[in-house]
Amino acid sequence: MRREEFNGFVGVDIGGQTTRVGTFDRRGQLQVIHFPTEKNFVTECNHIVEAARQLVPQGIKRLGVGSPGPLNWRKKLLIGKSPNLPWVDVDFAQLEKLLGCTVWVDNDANVAGLGEAILGAGKGKRFIAGFTLGTGIGHFQIKNGHIYHGRLDVEAGHQILDPAGPVCGCGQRGCLEAFASAVAIQKLYGVAPHELNDPKTWEQIAFRLAQGLVNAAVFVCPDALILTGGMLARGEMLLEPLRRFYEQMLKVYPPRYRPPILVGELGDKAGVVGAIVLAKVGHAE
């Protein structure tokens, strides 16, 4: 899809600090208005509506929202309290009343993944699986242009790589997230990823991440794997051993069908771009 086709569709990327509201203009240029996320949800909604109308004065077609979870995306609800947001039990369907258009909601990792899959690193590909490497490890699957959830939502940051491995925040042992998230790296090696400069340690992290990517390859059989998130700032320190171990480990598909490992192209715009895409394509399920 070309960016111009998203004109009139508005995306909202809600973060703990900043809310970004965006659209693509008629020439396909990304236009974004951002403001500090409001403590009061009603005020937040009013700011979103104001920004959306300013961006698309001719009439908003639909709105997409990416928000930290836990969400019930089918009912458009934030369930209880998100660790990163000041609100409790809020209903994004409020925005439908204020705007008079349909609103689609999903969690931030899925929405950023949708952005990368449709208008970023995965453009033109049909099946995408990916991981967001940050404080935790988010996971997304985009299939035929839509976010895949299953019954609740996929959670492959919590695939078990070693049942005797370190304890994860989720209560399991040996999750991918317990080996390779920023929090895990700090805990296991006593240093934050942006300060970690020992190639041997990065090899250990990359080895476990490679196992996780091989499993994503065999469970999803995607056209590509996409990695996003803050840890990608470490570049080849992580990526060189990751690609090497991944190629050594993945044998079950013939070489030309092994999904390549791609790095997200949209940076901190992935969330708002994905929310614009969500506004247009909605949910398939």
Add this chain to the structure above:
Amino acid sequence: MRREEFNGFVGVDIGGQTTRVGTFDRRGQLQVIHFPTEKNFVTECNHIVEAARQLVPQGIKRLGVGSPGPLNWRKKLLIGKSPNLPWVDVDFAQLEKLLGCTVWVDNDANVAGLGEAILGAGKGKRFIAGFTLGTGIGHFQIKNGHIYHGRLDVEAGHQILDPAGPVCGCGQRGCLEAFASAVAIQKLYGVAPHELNDPKTWEQIAFRLAQGLVNAAVFVCPDALILTGGMLARGEMLLEPLRRFYEQMLKVYPPRYRPPILVGELGDKAGVVGAIVLAKVGHAE
């Protein structure tokens, strides 16, 4: 779906020894004709056509075929030589010319999984993931009534449970199949599963299988997991420790959303029933 709704749709389950051709009659009773799989593919096709016409004299709506792979299901081809079949590079589209109706083709594990998902243990559920525990470990995912493949096909029997584990037939190390298939059990413990009576050994096998099922839960987020195949004949020897380890390991979803482990209900009819379902529903991709 009720079984009566499949009247007129014919399924073919091709095995190394036996070919089964079946349909559901107007009262929803399964009717099957079987014959030894022919060495000559043209003769095989003629026998299939003959059996199909005998089962549905009023006119066949569509035909579904489950066959051992490697297949290109999109092109309806057997690629090269299957270890279990006497044919090389055969084209199932031949059957379309002989019958004058559409023919859908998929590999036997996917087709048996489709049968269990739609008319067996998974009836009424929307998202199913499962494993066939036999000589190897087959894997299937059924979503919204259709087989999911991704680019080629999912292969989660080859998820890596331990990158330093035993070498698998696929060339990888530590695959689920390298720990828990009948061939692996014979290799690792020197005894075939049907002769293995040591509960401690079954605990080890069940432990690895539980890790594989947790990973299926987080990658697919299904309504249920289905197990089929010869090893299920061992019943609680395998299932009791498997359910226990699975419950201990899987924590990331709230208890009532953890997919239950179900055992296939269709036995050796899963293949022909799944092929009848495939005839009706076809492929979504």
